[in-house]
Amino acid sequence: MKRVSSVLAGFLVCSSSVFAQTESEIRDRIVGTWRLVSTEETMKDGTKRPYQLEGPKGKGFLMYARDGYMCANLIKPNRPTWIDSDRPTTEEKVAASDGSFAYCGRYEIDVKQKQIIHLPEVATDMGFAGSRQVRPYKFENGRLVFSDVETHKPGVVRWKIVWEKVR
Numbered sequence: 232m233k234r235v236s237s238v239l240a241g242f243l244v245c246s247s248s249v250f251a252q253t254e255s256e257i258r259d260r261i262v263g264t265w266r267l268v269s270t271e272e273t274m275k276d277g278t279k280r281p282y283q284l285e286g287p288k289g290k291g292f293l294m295y296a297r298d299g300y301m302c303a304n305l306i307k308p309n310r311p312t313w314i315d316s317d318r319p320t321t322e323e324k325v326a327a328s329d330g331s332f333a334y335c336g337r338y339e340i341d342v343k344q345k346q347i348i349h350l351p352e353v354a355t356d357m358g359f360a361g362s363r364q365v366r367p368y369k370f371e372n373g374r375l376v377f378s379d380v381e382t383h384k385p386g387v388v389r390w391k392i393v394w395e396k397v398r
Contacts, residue, residue: 251342252342253342254340254342257340257342257347258295258297258340260370261295261340261347261375262295262296262297263294263295263396263397264292264293264294264396264397265292265293265294265295265375265394265395265396265397266291266292266394266395266396266397267285267289267290267291267292267293267305267392267393267394268374268393268394268395269281269391269392269393270282270285270289270305270390270391270392270393271390271391271392271393272381272384272387272389272390272391273381273387273388273389273390273391274386274387274388275386275387275388282305282390284305284307284330284331284332285305285306285307285330285332286307286308286309286330288307288308288309289305289306289307289308290305290306290308291303291304291305291306292304292397293375293394295338299337299338299339300335300336300337300338301335301336301337301338301349302333302334302335303333303334303335303349304331304332304333305331305332305333306330306331306332307329307330307331309330310326310327310329310330310331311323311326311327313327328355331355332354332355332356333354333355334349334351334353334354334355334356334359334360335351335352335353335354336349336350336351336352336353336360337350337352338350344367345367345368345369346365346366346367346368347366347368347377348363348364348365348366349363349364349366350362350363350364351364365379366379367379373395373396374393374394374395374396375393375394375395375396376391376392376393376394377390377391377392377393377394378390378391378392
């Protein structure tokens with residue numbers, strides 16, 4: 232019995248190292264352009280809703296470069312069009328800003344914690360610049376899924392963002 236336990240323990244140790252991915256392997260998988268598939272917030276009562284900013288038909292792109300930089304841009308697609316793009320009104324500017332969010336900066340990969348950390352240097356919300364945005368990740372059916380518990384939005388207990396690689 233002791234021998235079987237030793238063999239089983241050895242197998243588990245070896246198999247976990249075979250399935251563990253290196254930072255380089257994760258970087259190879261994420262580098263490129265990803266299109267937003269969906270956003271979701273789970274409420275305290277168990278109901279789910281899309282992110283409020285982008286709405287149910289939100290659009291967006293997430294780009295990772297091999298050099299360690301990234302950009303994310305999310306928008307509500309039904310924002311009003313500016314009548315004169317050279318001279319938008321204050322109302323048009325507010326409406327455009329109200330339905331969009333973007334940031335760019337460096338990123339890091341923490342393989343052990345299964346996290347991609349975004350380090351925004353510029354952002355539409357200046358309070359976001361200089362922050363540390365932790366994105367727990369997993370790959371499901373060729374998609375990149377970020378999901379975690381929510382600690383800042385009242386009534387929301389979990390968030391989820393699904394991305395699909397542009398081919």
